[in-house]
Amino acid sequence: MALSRPRYSKIERLASDLLSESKIKRPPVPIEAMVRSRDIEIHFGKLEDVSGLIVREGNHVFIGINEDDSDNRQRFTLAHEFGHFLLHPGQNAWYDRKYRSEISSKAVDVEEIEANFFAASILMPPDFLRKDQAQRYVDIEDGDAVKDLAKKYNVSTQAMNLRLLNLIGRL
Numbered sequence: 040m041a042l043s044r045p046r047y048s049k050i051e052r053l054a055s056d057l058l059s060e061s062k063i064k065r066p067p068v069p070i071e072a073m074v075r076s077r078d079i080e081i082h083f084g085k086l087e088d089v090s091g092l093i094v095r096e097g098n099h100v101f102i103g104i105n106e107d108d109s110d111n112r113q114r115f116t117l118a119h120e121f122g123h124f125l126l127h128p129g130q131n132a133w134y135d136r137k138y139r140s141e142i143s144s145k146a147v148d149v150e151e152i153e154a155n156f157f158a159a160s161i162l163m164p165p166d167f168l169r170k171d172q173a174q175r176y177v178d179i180e181d182g183d184a185v186k187d188l189a190k191k192y193n194v195s196t197q198a199m200n201l202r203l204l205n206l207i208g209r210l
C-alpha cells in the first residue's frame with residue numbers, strides 16, 4: 040500500500056486514544072511500558088549506523104534500539120518504531136538509519152513522516168503541552184524554557200522545539 044500523504048489527524052487520534060487507554064495523563068510518557076504491553080519484544084544493542092528497527096515474524100514482533108544513542112533519542116526511536124508497528128502493518132521489517140533526522144521535515148518517505156509524527160504526538164501530546172503552557176507559557180524563542188520543557192517530557196530540546204513550532208496556534 041503506497042500512501043500519497045501523511046494521515047496526520049488519524050495519527051493524532053490514535054496517539055491520544057492510546058494515552059487515554061493507558062490512563063497516562065502527564066509527561067514523561069512511559070513509552071517502553073506501552074510498547075511492552077503489546078507483547079512487543081524490545082532489545083537494546085549495538086546497531087552501528089541503524090538507530091532502530093522493527094521485525095515481524097508471524098505473531099512475534101521485535102524492536103531493536105541502538106544503545107549508543109542518547110536516552111532521549113532512544114525513546115524517540117522506540118516511539119517511531121511503535122508507529123511503524125501500528126500504522127504500517129503491511130511491511131514486515133523497517134530499518135531506520137542514523138542519518139535520518141528526527142526532524143520529520145527531513146524524512147523522505149510518507150511512512151517515515153508518519154512514524155515521526157506518531158512519535159512526536161505520543162511523546163509530546165497537545166493536551167499535555169496545553170496544560171504546561173497554561174501554567175507557565177514557554178516562548179519558543181526562549182531556549183532555556185524550551186530546554187526545561189524538553190526535560191520534563193524526556194525528549195531532546197530539538198524535538199521539543201520542532202513540536203512547539205508545529206503546534207503554534209493550537210496550544
Ligand SMILES: [Zn+2]
Binds near residue numbers: 119123133135151154
Ligand atoms: Zn522509520
